[in-house]
Amino acid sequence: MPKSPARQIDAAPLDAAAVLQWYDRNARDLPWRVPPADRARGIAPDPYRIWLSEVMLQQTTIAAVRSYYARFTALWPSVADLAAAPLDRVLVEWAGLGYYARARNLHACARAVVERHGGVFPTRSAELLALPGIGAYTAAAIAAITGDEEVAVLDGNVERVLARYLALPVPVREAKEGLRAYLQEQVPQRAGDFAQAMMDLGATICAPRSALCMLCPLQPGCLGTRADPLVYPVKAAKPERPVRFGHAFVIRDRDGDIYLRRRPEKGLLARMAETPTTPWTDEALPVVFPFAADWRALMPITHVFTHFRLELSVWTAEAPVPADLAEGWWAAPEGLDDEALPSLFRKVLASAGL
DNA sequence: AATTCGTGGAA
DNA sequence: TTTCCAAGAAT
Structure with missing residues (x-):
């Protein structure tokens, strides 16, 4: 049955x-x-x-x-x-x-x-x-x-x-x-x-x-x-794709290494590597930096997911010393190919010339 | 059962 | 430029 x-x-x-x-x-x-x-x-x-x-x-x-x-x-x-x-x-x-x-x-x-x-x-x-x-x-x-x-x-x-x-x-x-x-x-x-x-x-x-x-x-x-x-096939109406906004941070140390961390176990890009970002919101909000530094703006990036489009402003700065960024790790530019970086964060890093 | 999951290439 | 969509699964 x-x-x-x-x-x-x-x-x-x-x-x-x-x-x-x-x-x-x-x-x-x-x-x-x-x-x-x-x-x-x-x-x-x-x-x-x-x-x-x-x-x-x-x-x-x-x-x-x-x-x-x-x-x-x-x-x-x-x-x-x-x-x-x-x-x-x-x-x-x-x-x-x-x-x-x-x-x-x-x-x-x-x-x-x-x-x-x-x-x-x-x-x-x-x-x-x-x-x-x-x-x-x-x-x-x-x-x-x-x-x-x-x-x-x-x-x-x-x-x-x-x-x-x-x-x-x-x-x-x-x-x-x-x-x-x-x-x-x-x-x-x-x-x-x-x-x-x-x-x-x-x-x-x-x-x-x-x-x-x-x-x-x-x-x-x-x-x-x-x-x-x-x-054919007859298809249902397509819902339109909303836009979300955020800020991404390419943090370097004195050697030029890049700060990465692991995304949460569930949800979008789960368990993959990322550069830090602000939460993604439906309105563009003023940037809140993770620490005080000489932040420089890089080229913003757009990335299209299945169910929304993401506009990220990209910023870069040298980390304070000693760097207290506990949960992540530092990756050398030559080692980025060995990281589990989704295309979104490849774009963010490309914006910093990486 | 409708949503949530990426990405890049073609038209 | 925008739209579509490609050998679907899990929830």
């Missing part, structure tokens, strides 16, 4: 065989992917690497992920290697990729795999779903890609493909479980290739701002292509 009355979707079946044929000829070459020809020879991908790539790819472009994926797999070739690393080391490597809860969950998941599964990464969706940072999509993707579990893999790409194919008249959020149930009925053998095919299709043919329907293997049965496929 489904917990919510998922609206039933009655529609013509989807030509999964045509999708697989298209994939055999057009599969994208990706660092974590086993090409369909190799997959047919029985070569299966490493679940650890598929998991790592899937977590990195959550709400993140392939272009942004590439270098991070290469670095992580070089540093930590197995899940046991990753589990053995300190969390703060993982955060340093994740810095700049965003959505830092992913890195904390990644590390927790690696340790759970070592503890609960003896270091053998699970490949069944039900077990995967119980691990930190693995939700419905990621569990299904790993299970399908590594073990050909015949499970619906529904990501943003596939949602768009299906919304157009079915000419879905409501926002995807309102029909998600119905879409999942419909897709589940369409999953063929070679479930892993089918999942990757549907995602490639959404990324290259049935893209957000362009639909190359003449090249699409699903064009014959597609309801969206009969008028304007680009009107």
Whole structure:
């Protein structure tokens, strides 16, 4: 019994065989992917690497992920290697990729795999779903890609493909479980290739701002292509992005080292490194310096988060001696690459020429 | 169930 | 310049 009355979707079946044929000829070459020809020879991908790539790819472009994926797999070739690393080391490597809860969950998941599964990464969706940072999509993707579990893999790409194919008249959020149930009925053998095919299709043919329907293997049965496929998926109104203001402080000592500290364990940029800032407020307030010094104004910076935009004035000064800034540490300019600094604070430091 | 989580590149 | 948005999860 489904917990919510998922609206039933009655529609013509989807030509999964045509999708697989298209994939055999057009599969994208990706660092974590086993090409369909190799997959047919029985070569299966490493679940650890598929998991790592899937977590990195959550709400993140392939272009942004590439270098991070290469670095992580070089540093930590197995899940046991990753589990053995300190969390703060993982955060340093994740810095700049965003959505830092992913890195904390990644590390927790690696340790759970070592503890609960003896270091053998699970490949069944039900077990995967119980691990930190693995939700419905990621569990299904790993299970399908590594073990050909015949499970619906529904990501943003596939949602768009299906919304157009079915000419879905409501926002995807309102029909998600119905879409999942419909897709589940369409999953063929070679479930892993089918999942990757549907995602490639959404990324290259049935893209957000362009639909190359003449090249699409699903064009014959597609309801969206009969008028304007680009009107789907129907989306809800976007709330506008508020602005917040604050002041950031680049504090140097006599050697030129920079004062950094760790952000709180919860909330935005949790546990990452930062330069001190004032609280961020919805109105621009006069600056309150952390100590009396010869403060100089630097170029202010703007940083855009998902749900607000931040305008930071940037100030710099030499710390008083002896410096009583207890909870943080001093970092040499050459050592900043080894700090878990989010892009926001890279911008702040760049404003000081660092 | 609606919000809260980053970032950078493309249109 | 502004807008959109990318292989979502946790709460």
